[in-house]
Amino acid sequence: xxxxxxxxxxxxxxxxxxxxxxxxxxxxxxxxxxxxxxxxxxxxxxxxxxxxxxxxxxxxxxxxxxxxxxxxxxxxxxxxxxxxxxxxxxxxxxxxxxxxxxxxxxxxxxxxxxxxxxxxxxxxxxxxxxxxxxxxxxxxxxxxxxxxxxxxxxxxxxxxxxxxxxxxxxxxxxxxxxxxxxxxxxxxxxxxxxxxxxxxxxxxxxxxxxxxxxxxxxxxxxxxxxxxxxxxxxxxxxxxxxxxxxxxxxxxxxxxxxxxxxxxxxxxxxxxxxxxxxxxxxxxxxxxxxxxxxxxxxxxxx
Amino acid sequence: xxxxxxxxxxxxxxxxxxxxxxxxxxxxxxxxxxxxxxxxxxxxxxxxxxxxxxxxxxxxxxxxxxxxxxxxxxxxxxxxxxxxxxxxxxxxxxxxxxxxxxxxxxxxxxxxxxxxxxxxxxxxxxxxxxxxxxxxxxxxxxxxxxxxxxxxxxxxxxxxxxxxxxxxxxxxxxxxxxxxxxxxxxxxxxxxxxxxxxxxxxxxxxxxxxxxxxxxxxxxxxxxxxxxxxxxxxxxxxxxxxxxxxxxxxxxxxxxxxxxxxxxxxxxxxxxxxxxxxxxxxxxxxxxxxxxxxxxxxxxxx
Numbered sequence: 321x322x323x324x325x326x327x328x329x330x331x332x333x334x335x336x337x338x339x340x341x342x343x344x345x346x347x348x349x350x351x352x353x354x355x356x357x358x359x360x361x362x363x364x365x366x367x368x369x370x371x372x373x374x375x376x377x378x379x380x381x382x383x384x385x386x387x388x389x390x391x392x393x394x395x396x397x398x399x400x401x402x403x404x405x406x407x408x409x410x411x412x413x414x415x416x417x418x419x420x421x422x423x424x425x426x427x428x429x430x431x432x433x434x435x436x437x438x439x440x441x442x443x444x445x446x447x448x449x450x451x452x453x454x455x456x457x458x459x460x461x462x463x464x465x466x467x468x469x470x471x472x473x474x475x476x477x478x479x480x481x482x483x484x485x486x487x488x489x490x491x492x493x494x495x496x497x498x499x500x501x502x503x504x505x506x507x508x509x510x511x512x513x514x515x516x517x518x519x520x521x522x523x524x525x526x527x528x529x530x531x532x533x534x535x536x537x538x539x540x541x542x543x544x545x546x547x548x549x550x551x552x553x554x555x556x557x558x559x560x561x562x563x564x565x566x567x568x569x570x571x572x573x574x575x576x577x578x579x580x581x582x583x584x585x586x587x588x589x590x591x592x593x594x595x596x597x598x599x600x601x602x603x604x605x606x607x608x609x610x611x612x613x614x615x616x617x618x619x620x621x622x
Numbered sequence: 623x624x625x626x627x628x629x630x631x632x633x634x635x636x637x638x639x640x641x642x643x644x645x646x647x648x649x650x651x652x653x654x655x656x657x658x659x660x661x662x663x664x665x666x667x668x669x670x671x672x673x674x675x676x677x678x679x680x681x682x683x684x685x686x687x688x689x690x691x692x693x694x695x696x697x698x699x700x701x702x703x704x705x706x707x708x709x710x711x712x713x714x715x716x717x718x719x720x721x722x723x724x725x726x727x728x729x730x731x732x733x734x735x736x737x738x739x740x741x742x743x744x745x746x747x748x749x750x751x752x753x754x755x756x757x758x759x760x761x762x763x764x765x766x767x768x769x770x771x772x773x774x775x776x777x778x779x780x781x782x783x784x785x786x787x788x789x790x791x792x793x794x795x796x797x798x799x800x801x802x803x804x805x806x807x808x809x810x811x812x813x814x815x816x817x818x819x820x821x822x823x824x825x826x827x828x829x830x831x832x833x834x835x836x837x838x839x840x841x842x843x844x845x846x847x848x849x850x851x852x853x854x855x856x857x858x859x860x861x862x863x864x865x866x867x868x869x870x871x872x873x874x875x876x877x878x879x880x881x882x883x884x885x886x887x888x889x890x891x892x893x894x895x896x897x898x899x900x901x902x903x904x905x906x907x908x909x910x911x912x913x914x915x916x917x918x919x920x921x922x923x924x
Contacts, residue, residue, distance in 0.1 A: 398846070429846055434830040436839035437846040470803075470838065486838035488804075495797050501772075502790070528736040530869025531833045532862070536772065536788035537738035544700070544731055544739040560834070567832025 324376035325621075326369060326420070327613035329606075330354060330387035331442055335364065338610060339372045340617075345610070347372065354386040361393035362417045373418070381417070382617045384425035384609070385442035388413065393422075398429035398439055402480045405448045409619050423620055425613075432485050433571055440484060442609075443472045446580050449612025450603050451479060454578075463574040466605070467561075467581045467589045469494075473568040485571070489564045490585075496556060502538040503552055514554035517547075518588070521558015522595050531563045557588065565592040574598055581605040626678035627923075628671060628722070629915035631908075632656060632689035633744055637666065640912060641674045642919075647912070649674065656688040663695035664719045675720065683719070684919045686727035686911070687744035690715065695724075700731035700741055704782045707750045711921050725922055727915075734787050735873055742786060744911075745774045748882050751914030752905050753781060756880075765876040768907070769863075769883045769891045771796075775870040787873070791866040792887075798858060804840040805854055816856035819849075820890070823860015824897050833865045859890065867894040876900055883907040 324346060327338040335351035351368035352358065359367070365381075372378065388396035396413040411426045427441030443466045450464065451457045457464075458479040466472040469490035475482045496502050528534040538556045541547035547555070568574065577593050579586040579602040590600040626648060629640040637653035653670035654660065661669070667683075674680065690698035698715040713728045729743030745768045752766065753759045759766075760781040768774040771792035777784045798804050830836040840858045843849035849857070870876065879895050881888040881904040892902040 432830075432839070434826060434836065434839075436826065436830075436836075437842045438838065439842050439845055473835075485835050486842070487832070487834040488802075488837045489834055491802060492834065492837075495801060499797060499801060500790075500793060524736060524738065528734075528738075529831075530789070530865065530873075532789040532791055532794065532866045533734075533775075533787050533869045533873075534736065534738075535790045535794075536740065537734070537736075540739045540741050540788070543741055563832065564834045567835045571832075571835075 321375065321377045324372070324378050325617055326372070326378055326381035327610065327617060328365075328381060328383040328387070329385055329442070329445070329609045329613065330361075330383050330392070331385040335368060336606075336609075337365075337368050338613070339369075339376065339378075340614070354389065354392050361387060365393075365417055365422075369420075373420070378420055380421050380423065380617065380621065382423045382425065382613050382620065384445040384613060384616075388424045388426055389441055392424075394424050396424050396426035398427045398441075401428055401430035401484070402477075402482050403428055404480050405451070405615065405619070408444060408448065409616055412616070412620070423616070425616060428481060428484070430481075430483050433483065438484060438486050440472055440486070443474075444481070445612035445616070446605055446608040447474060447476070447481065447612070448615060449608035449610065450578065450580055451476070452611045452615040453603065453608065457578065462578060463568075463572045463576070464578045464580060465568065465589060467579065467585045471564055473572065475572060485568070487564045487568070489560050493557060493560050496535070496538075497553060502535065502556060503549060512550040514548075514551045517551040517554035518558040518591070521555045521560075522562040522592055524555075525559050525562025525566055531559070534559050534563070558592075561588050561592045565589065565596065569593065569596050569598060576600075578603065580608050623677065623679045626674070626680050627919055628674070628680055628683035629912065629919060630667075630683060630685040630689070631687055631744070631747070631911045631915065632685050632694070633687040637670060638908075638911075639667075639670050640915070641671075641678065641680075642916070656691065656694050663689065667695075667719050667724075671722075675722070680722055682723050682725065682919065682923065684725045684727065684915050684922065686747040686915060686918075690726045690728055691743055694726075696726050698726050698728035700729045700743075701746075703730055703732035703786070704779075704784050705730055706782050707753070707917065707921070710746060710750065711918055714918070714922070725918070727918060730783060730786070732783075732785050734785065740786060740788050742774055742788070745776075746783070747914035747918070748907055748910040749776060749778070749783065749914070750917060751910035751912065752880065752882055753778070754913045754917040755905065755910065759880065764880060765870075765874045765878070766880045766882060767870065767891060769881065769887045773866055775874065777874060787870070789866045789870070791862050795859060795862050798837070798840075798862075799855060804837065804858065805851060814852040816850075816853045819853040819856035820860040820893070823857045823862075824864040824894055826857075827861050827864025827868055833861070836861050836865070860894075863890050863894045867891065867898065871895065871898050871900060878902075880905065882910050
């Protein structure tokens with residue numbers, strides 16, 4: 321039996337578990353997200369880890385994401401910003417599963433630019449993973465965006481998360497695409513991406529500053545101008561991503577943005593940012609999550 | 623048998639039919655909206671009108687709203703803005719039901735401030751009804767708002783509809799209230815109105831200009847600050863109505879707004895407008911619809 325440890329990214333819709341040793345990742349497996357569990361979190365963990373626990377000597381696991389929420393395995397308090405990786409590690413909560421000691425990474429909280437509270441859970445691990453992967457992000461000021469269901473815009477200064485803000489972009493796109501009157505007129509919403517429609521949406525988000533007033537054109541373009549469902553869907557995407565980027569870019573005076581996420585979605589944010597003359601670099605979200613978990617595991621075992 | 627005519631306001635969710643003569647309304651009845659029909663529109667009309675047609679000599683009916691849409695009784699083309707009541711009447715479409723001649727009022731279309739097309743169907747009848755009821759609205763420039771599922775902001779000049787713009791406010795409120803993550807954390811969304819929360823939403827809509835970025839606080843206030851579901855629901859209402867009013871008020875430099883609609887919703891718009899130092903007056907939406915239908919019936923029989 322060889323020594324190994326387990327890292328886990330356990331979000332709302334998916335569990336990704338990695339069996340690792342000091343040389344790297346030995347194996348990876350998938351399980352159910354926190355919102356989709358059919359058994360308790362410890363039972364799900366033990367079932368997905370399965371024979372890993374027979375074949376290797378596993379003393380430790382580090383888990384991040386919704387696993388630390390009220391509906392997860394063990395609720396962890398949010399670490400308040402400004403926060404470094406060390407601050408986050410100092411707030412890690414502990415439980416166990418059989419002989420395995422489980423470390424659960426807390427989320428981050430902050431007071432947003434407008435004075436309202438904001439929270440993240442899971443993205444902090446990708447963020448500190450990016451800092452582990454990219455030394456340049458550990459000094460000076462950087463604006464980092466993590467596009468997704470709840471897009472996070474984060475300001476990092478000298479390796480410290482100063483403040484962040486959540487935009488409802490992905491969730492609103494999904495809701496409006498499937499459940500609103502905006503996309504029912506021309507038939508089912510289409511998945512085919514329409515480049516011109518997306519660009520038109522970006523332009524419209526800049527000329528029509530009020531998102532509530534801009535959205536209805538997704539419907540009226542179909543009713544009056546014969547737009548197809550795939551045109552309308554990409555127009556909606558451009559309006560929402562454009563509106564998100566305009567709000568964030570003005571707030572942070574961002575001329576250089578690091579994107580962390582899934583390639584396809586990140587490329588849409590990159591287009592919206594580049595249309596505002598901001599430079600972008602994209603890091604893979606899964607790689608950042610793994611790097612963050614690894615950094616926490618190393619710090620905990622040090 | 624006495625002479626009578628029928629007026630009808632036939633929207634997506636409800637049919638309201640009025641039996642009238644020159645002295646006024648004799649009777650009123652309700653039927654199913656266009657989206658909820660279980661029989662054809664002529665059959666629904668004949669069934670709801672029922673014994674009216676036996677007891678009175680009814681030659682004419684005037685119907686407005688979604689009855690003139692693609693999914694209604696007879697599709698009527700949108701009359702393009704700028705448009706007067708006379709322009710609308712000239713575009714009325716005709717069909718029949720037994721011995722009754724049916725006039726179907728078209729909607730209005732325009733090119734919005736940002737160059738995108740916009741449409742309304744049903745609100746034009748309330749709007750010209752308001753002009754029939756209030757002579758002051760027939761001269762000079764006025765900004766009229768019709769709050770609802772799709773709130774309409776209309777500029778009227780010398781009795782002519784110059785331009786309008788639709789905001790998705792009511793539909794987005796309903797979607798986010800029932801189907802988003804914003805209101806799932808603290809239990810079921812509550813109907814109890816929280817005055818302070820609504821006012822906080824109005825303020826936040828002004829300080830945080832990006833609606834996408836402002837919305838998440840509805841969730842985070844529950845997660846971090848212990849906000850109740852009824853607080854969160856009213857906060858969401860304030861954010862959306864505030865954002866709608868800010869966008870429209872800046873666009874039209876509106877210092878005086880006529881609201882047409884249901885009292886309770888109109889009062890929330892009035893508060894948002896008054897917080898921006900705009901004066902408001904509210905007209906009842908049902909009275910305006912009936913006045914508009916009456917004005918069209920008089921013009922058609924003249």
